[in-house]
Amino acid sequence: MIYPSAIDCLKTIESTLENKIKPLLSGTFERSTLATVGHLLRHVVCRIEHEGDVLFDDIQALKRLLPEIRRYAAQPGGSNAVIAEIDDVLARHFRPPGAYPSLTSLAEEAGALREALASAQTWLIATAGERKNRADCQHIREQIRTYIAQQLTGEALLVEPAFVGHGPRR
Amino acid sequence: MAAYLRHRLRTPISEVKIQQFPRGSSRETWFIEFLERPGGSPQRLVFRLDFSTGKVIMSELQEEYFIYERLGRTDVPVAAALWWEDDEKWLGRPFYVRRHVEGDWQVAHYRDPDPQYDGVRIATAKEHLNALARVHNVDWRALGFDQRLPVPPSPDRCAHTYVSALENTLSGYRREAMPIFIEAAAWLREHAPVASRIVLCKGTNGYGEEIFSGGHLVAMSDWEEVSIGDPAADFAFMQDFGRDIVRDGQTLWGLDHALAYYREITGTEVAREAVVFYQTLQSLKALLHTHSTAMTVHTRPDAPIRQAWTATEVSHIYKRILATALGIMPAPPTAWFAELNQTVDEEAP
Numbered sequence: 254m255i256y257p258s259a260i261d262c263l264k265t266i267e268s269t270l271e272n273k274i275k276p277l278l279s280g281t282f283e284r285s286t287l288a289t290v291g292h293l294l295r296h297v298v299c300r301i302e303h304e305g306d307v308l309f310d311d312i313q314a315l316k317r318l319l320p321e322i323r324r325y326a327a328q329p330g331g332s333n334a335v336i337a338e339i340d341d342v343l344a345r346h347f348r349p350p351g352a353y354p355s356l357t358s359l360a361e362e363a364g365a366l367r368e369a370l371a372s373a374q375t376w377l378i379a380t381a382g383e384r385k386n387r388a389d390c391q392h393i394r395e396q397i398r399t400y401i402a403q404q405l406t407g408e409a410l411l412v413e414p415a416f417v418g419h420g421p422r423r
Numbered sequence: 424m425a426a427y428l429r430h431r432l433r434t435p436i437s438e439v440k441i442q443q444f445p446r447g448s449s450r451e452t453w454f455i456e457f458l459e460r461p462g463g464s465p466q467r468l469v470f471r472l473d474f475s476t477g478k479v480i481m482s483e484l485q486e487e488y489f490i491y492e493r494l495g496r497t498d499v500p501v502a503a504a505l506w507w508e509d510d511e512k513w514l515g516r517p518f519y520v521r522r523h524v525e526g527d528w529q530v531a532h533y534r535d536p537d538p539q540y541d542g543v544r545i546a547t548a549k550e551h552l553n554a555l556a557r558v559h560n561v562d563w564r565a566l567g568f569d570q571r572l573p574v575p576p577s578p579d580r581c582a583h584t585y586v587s588a589l590e591n592t593l594s595g596y597r598r599e600a601m602p603i604f605i606e607a608a609a610w611l612r613e614h615a616p617v618a619s620r621i622v623l624c625k626g627t628n629g630y631g632e633e634i635f636s637g638g639h640l641v642a643m644s645d646w647e648e649v650s651i652g653d654p655a656a657d658f659a660f661m662q663d664f665g666r667d668i669v670r671d672g673q674t675l676w677g678l679d680h681a682l683a684y685y686r687e688i689t690g691t692e693v694a695r696e697a698v699v700f701y702q703t704l705q706s707l708k709a710l711l712h713t714h715s716t717a718m719t720v721h722t723r724p725d726a727p728i729r730q731a732w733t734a735t736e737v738s739h740i741y742k743r744i745l746a747t748a749l750g751i752m753p754a755p756p757t758a759w760f761a762e763l764n765q766t767v768d769e770e771a772p
Contacts, residue, residue: 282443284767289728296735364599371600378609401602402751405742412739421765422732 260298267294285423292422295415307407308359315366318400319343322373325393330380335373342369370397424455427513431506434459449480449647449712450487454523467523469502472516476723476730480712482647486571488519490646493566499557502634502642526636528644533630534769541668543638545676548664549684550640551633555661556689558643559622559654568623572651575621581652582615585704588650593711598718607707607745616697618653625649629662631764648708655693658682659701662764706744713738737763 257265270287278284319339326335347362348354377394384390416422428436437458444452453470473484491504503522511517530547532540563569575584586608593604626648634642650656658665658681665678674680682693717734720726740759746752 281766281768286728288767289732292736293728293731367600367602370602371605374602374605374609378605381609397602398606398749398751401606401749402746405603405739405746405752408739408742412736416736417759417762420762421767421769422736422763423729423766 259301263294263298263301267291270294285421288421289423292416292419295419296412299411299415303410305354305356305359307410308356308363309354311363311404311407312359312366314400314403315363315370316343318396319366319369319373321396322370322377322393325389326373326376328389332376335376338369338372342366370400373397425457428455428457431508432459437461438465449645450474450484467525468505469521469523470514470518471521472514472518474719474727474730475515476719476726480647480715482649484517484519487647489571490568490649491519491521493568494561494646496566497557497561499561500554500640500642501646502644524634524636524642526634526641528631528634530630530635530638538670541670541675544668545680546638547630547635547640548676548681550635550638551629551661551664552681552685553688554633554640554643555625555628555657556685558625559620559657559689559691561623563623563651568649568651572649574651575618578618578621578653579615581618581621581656582700582704583612585650585652585656586611586707589708589711593714596715596718598714598721601710601714603742603745604707604710606749607703610749611700611704611707614700616653616655616694616700618655618697619691619693620654621651622654623649624652624654624656626657627660627662628657629660629664631662653697653701654685654691655697656701656704658685658693658698660705665698703745703748706741706748710738710741710745713741 270291275284275287278287319342323336323339326332326339342365345362345365347365348358352358374397377390377397381390381394424441425436425439428439438456440456442454442456444454451472451474453472455468455470456465458464459466471484471487485507488504488507491501494501495503502524505520505522507517507519508514509517530543532543533547561568563572573584573588575581590608625643625646627645628643632643632645633640634644648660658678661681665681667677668675678695678698682695682698686692713733716730717738720731720734740755740763743752743755747754
């Protein structure tokens, strides 16, 4: 660890802006801009603290969900295109074996997995009318919705503590 | 700016004052005051342009100018559109100019919680609904709006047309997959109401979006989200004027009162359920806008800082609203929404 940490520095910057700079500002535009800066600094703190974990968990959730969708798509009347896209993304390597999982590579991996999910969703929705009474169709869509809730819960960790309860944004 | 005004107005210009409107996240708005002759009365114009980093919202600036120009031919209160400027040498990008309307987006005592001002709040809401009724009565075909905006083929397809337009727009700049967007669009199609009429809808409207003077609405502003569709959409995105005013357990005003008043002045029934539906649809649209903003911030370090806020917290809360509609997450607390609408000029010193 290098002290002060990145988070320590950001908190010092935020405190300086609030206590030293803000009292000097009289214009609405300047005070509005500074308010936004303060919120975004806290947002960056949250991302430093949690973004790696959030992306890691998201990737694991997608790697559990996509094979379920693949099984459904492999049934009669399914979609070869959906199967191929899922197979392709699950086989891809987003970093060399043993390499440190940087935020960029985690984001790339989560993004690619979500693209495959989006394609599957589009197919599922387009065919939902003819299959809406099938339990397996309802089940797979329910699993997707559960995943979405989980993904947004993770995103909330990066956003909500930074903004909510901290006053005007603008 | 003085050089531009001299060029455009072909008259001597002096004492130019320029002020940027601090609110508004969709485009830049600049107030320009100047004298055409020494000792004369100040002239005021409003310059409207996209951010230097690009546009945030899906409609084009020129479309907004078109809307102002065409509405100027109706009884809808709008600032007069004066001219469109294509030449980028002046401000670095195209812009249009409209006449400044004296007034303020704030109404005296509107936000004062003292019950003695409930009458002000209700009268202001009715004033706005009168203006909204005029918008909905506009002959949009005769004015050519159907040449610029998607038109629903029938009242039961208003929401479908709206959702399809959003999907088409998103496909033009989508950077990452958004499973919540796809799932919410499907949910909206499954739950679409039938419109009572097909009308010109203002889009974003209500307190903070219009100009008042002496308690009267003198100009409707912020037309960048105009559409043709269900009047319920305008109630869904109406800021503040459908909010409950409750005293001693009695509801003096609220969405039901607003809908009843609208029915009284127009004869048109708008169902509360349809309004709730369009509130969800508006969140889908807002999510699309925030994604566009995110792309601007991603590619332009000089993006206005407010766009970074729009792309983070604002984007997130719209996802939460959509997740609530899908029944997969609890609703965000109402205090959060109240906080989002606060500005520093309302903050205690």
